[in-house]
Amino acid sequence: MNETAAATRGASADAAPRDTDPGDAASEAAPVVVAEDVRKSYGDVVALAGVDLRVESGEVFGLIGPNGAGKTTLVRALTGTTTADGELKTFGVPPRDVDPQRIGLLPQSFDPPERLTASELVAYYGGLYDTARDADSVLRDVGMADDAEAWYETLSGGQKRRTCVATAIVNDPDLLFLDEPTTGIDPAGRRAIHRLIERLAGDGTTVFLTSHAMDEVERLADRVALLRDGSVVAVGPPDDLIAKHGGEPRLDVTLDDPASDEVVERVAEAVTAAGDEADKAAGDEVDEAAASDEATVTSLPGGATVEPTADGLRILGVRPEAIGDAVDALDAAGVTFESLAWTEPSLEDVYLRLTGEEYSPREETTMPDGSESADGEADR
């Protein structure tokens, strides 16, 4: 039995119908999901080491973390498809007691029960609920209208995944768990799924989204939890996490030749001089603007760090308005460059830092053929 069916059939037989669910009244204000000190081990393997989290009604909650961090185990515990120790409440009751009509689950792996078309498969899952949406309209939502009558087994990986997403929303759930919804889906399909998630959230559905695609989580999630080794190590809105853990904006400078220590030092001195000058100018502006309350733009910080990379150098701490100053500093240092790439910190940086997988630009990357990669970024 796959997990969608398990989630459905695992619910207690006497669960109250949707409109009279005892959790309903309280759930207006109460968190939809509460986990306190949730623990789960498989033999000696600790999958969840004491997880605490809350998901509020109507939010898109992102769960990220490395392979094996415990994400799928947590989703399974929260949907009652596996047991776990600790306090677990969904709509105010233990997960197994929730009316299955209220929950949608897209598990990470999915095996349809028999040979069915996409439309039949969605209708099959719809048949497990008291009320369900029309299969064709759900397939339209996930961009599968044209392939509704194709055998599931003949669909491409991405088309199969979209069909699976359709089975998870066929019951029009109040709380939707999506475990890696866009794996294997092409960019256009991903956008369709993103729009669908945004629309569902806009209509009040609470979405619990697990994904390795950091751009997806950063774009969609109101709050994100980072799970590492079975514990939540950070939680908050993406922007807050990025501001706290994402590091500084950076300017990557591609040079004709690798940067020698002497070049790096020269650029660092020029950047520091430019920063000091900018700080002084900003200070003067502050004095002048103080009376009129005008905002003052600061430029390159005096202490901006310069470090060598595989194909040039990186200047850390460059805000967009200071890119021109950085170019002037390169010029002053007598460095000609091939190209510049400015990057602002992202959720991916948060992830890399907090999981200890942060990319070191100083490391040359060795390719399988023994040559050194020209682009370390691509090999993170």
Ligand SMILES: Nc1ncnc2c1ncn2[C@@H]1O[C@H](COP(=O)(O)OP(=O)(O)OP(=O)(O)O)[C@@H](O)[C@H]1O
């Ligand atoms: N049924 C199981 N039997 C034994 N060990 C398991 C089982 N399910 C998960 N584990 C182990 O528990 C740990 C957490 O696994 P889990 O699948 O929850 O991680 P995950 O964060 O979802 O990983 P991924 O990103 O690869 O999907 C891993 O070490 C995994 O090997």
